[in-house]
Amino acid sequence: MIRDLWYTLVEFFRTFGAFQLFFLRLLTNSPSILLHRFNLVVKQVYNAGALSLVIIMVCGLFVGGVLGLQGYSSLSKFNAEDSVGTFAAFSLVKELGPVITALLFSGRAGTALASEIGLMKATDQLSAMEMMAIDPLRRVLVPRFLGGVISMPLLAVVFSTIGLFGAHLVGVNMLGVDAGAFWSQMQTTLEPKDIYEGIFKSFVFGVVASLFAVWEGYNAIPTAEGVGRATTRTVVISAISVLILDFMITAVFM
Amino acid sequence: MQQTRAVEVGTGLFVALGMAAIFFLTTQTAGSNNFSGADSFSVTARFDNVGSLKDKAPVSMSGVTIGRVTSVVFDPASLDAVVTFVIDSQYDRIPEDSDASILTSGLLGSQYIGLQAGGSEFSLEEGSEIQFTQSAIVIENLISKYLFNNDSDDESE
Numbered sequence: 017m018i019r020d021l022w023y024t025l026v027e028f029f030r031t032f033g034a035f036q037l038f039f040l041r042l043l044t045n046s047p048s049i050l051l052h053r054f055n056l057v058v059k060q061v062y063n064a065g066a067l068s069l070v071i072i073m074v075c076g077l078f079v080g081g082v083l084g085l086q087g088y089s090s091l092s093k094f095n096a097e098d099s100v101g102t103f104a105a106f107s108l109v110k111e112l113g114p115v116i117t118a119l120l121f122s123g124r125a126g127t128a129l130a131s132e133i134g135l136m137k138a139t140d141q142l143s144a145m146e147m148m149a150i151d152p153l154r155r156v157l158v159p160r161f162l163g164g165v166i167s168m169p170l171l172a173v174v175f176s177t178i179g180l181f182g183a184h185l186v187g188v189n190m191l192g193v194d195a196g197a198f199w200s201q202m203q204t205t206l207e208p209k210d211i212y213e214g215i216f217k218s219f220v221f222g223v224v225a226s227l228f229a230v231w232e233g234y235n236a237i238p239t240a241e242g243v244g245r246a247t248t249r250t251v252v253i254s255a256i257s258v259l260i261l262d263f264m265i266t267a268v269f270m
Numbered sequence: 271m272q273q274t275r276a277v278e279v280g281t282g283l284f285v286a287l288g289m290a291a292i293f294f295l296t297t298q299t300a301g302s303n304n305f306s307g308a309d310s311f312s313v314t315a316r317f318d319n320v321g322s323l324k325d326k327a328p329v330s331m332s333g334v335t336i337g338r339v340t341s342v343v344f345d346p347a348s349l350d351a352v353v354t355f356v357i358d359s360q361y362d363r364i365p366e367d368s369d370a371s372i373l374t375s376g377l378l379g380s381q382y383i384g385l386q387a388g389g390s391e392f393s394l395e396e397g398s399e400i401q402f403t404q405s406a407i408v409i410e411n412l413i414s415k416y417l418f419n420n421d422s423d424d425e426s427e
Contacts, residue, residue: 062281
């Protein structure tokens with residue numbers, strides 16, 4: 017009983033340590049891949065970023081529209097409908113943009129990464145690479161990790177921008193808020209600092225979501241069930257850590 | 271070959287779109303409040319009470335923003351608050367004896383400095399100090415003054 021507990025504890029720290037070392041290896045190998053094998057990274061930016069654009073843009077439009085509706089209905093109780101723009105911009109740029117993009121990203125791109133790498137492992141492609149003296153970490157994992165890290169901030173700003181247009185569409189065109197007030201109130205309240213905070217957040221979320229996807233895929237049990245489980249764990253862990261980190265970063269920036 | 275080309279075009283479009291979005295957000299949504307502060311002169315004013323005036327609060331004249339507060343500090347020697355603000359140098363014809371008051375935009379809005387033109391021939395310039403100032407209105411003081419006046423009215427009657 018105590019031995020079991022001890023074993024579990026040791027196993028927990030082993031996984032934790034292995035994860036740190038894995039992250040460190042990804043980071044140390046990143047610069048050389050960026051410099052010498054940039055075409056591999058481009059391919060992954062395409063997979064993780066460009067292919068996620070549709071879902072990001074559609075969701076952004078509708079999240080912005082909801083903010084327009086909700087903002088209007090609650091702000092009109094205080095006769096402050098003109099602040100709908102400020103409300104939508106603050107929510108989108110600082111919170112919803114980075115967070116929802118990260119959740120969608122881990123659902124759309126993270127799962128694809130995890131299952132792809134898991135399946136490569138299950139079909140012994142990674143072992144085959146090692147036989148040919150190619151480090152699968154450099155050839156397969158690092159480009160995918162970097163692709164995710166580069167794509168996430170870009171996706172988040174696209175999300176926020178489209179969301180603002182969604183809010184404009186609902187607030188100004190449907191509900192009749194004055195367009196001038198919508199933008200000018202936003203411009204007087206929102207500071208460049210807020211936008212940098214949003215971009216910083218999305219960068220951190222990009223690192224976290226891609227890291228977990230790559231890690232889970234690489235450590236998947238090489239069976240059909242194992243790959244499936246790894247995919248699920250990717251989404252669950254990414255979502256939890258993104259939301260916890262969001263809270264922490266917001267608290268620090270306050 | 272054809273496929274890598276499609277990938278590269280797609281990636282290029284995606285990154286360009288992202289850059290365009292960053293550009294839009296930084297330039298269109300976060301305004302510089304139509305005052306750049308690039309070419310300006312600084313002026314000081316002393317207030318008994320600055321209320322909740324903060325750095326970067328606008329300085330306006332006739333409702334137009336012409337400058338920005340750069341610092342609000344307490345002067346222990348004269349026991350009042352020294353507010354330093356910069357005014358865009360295109361407004362170099364503001365009379366020296368203009369008065370500065372701390373106003374509130376809207377009922378719950380933030381505080382700003384309003385300048386009221388005086389009649390002097392000399393203009394404000396770098397380093398000059400505004401002599402006539404009016405402190406922020408503190409709601410609590412107003413209420414207590416009101417109550418106090420009522421009391422004294424009762425006593426006198």
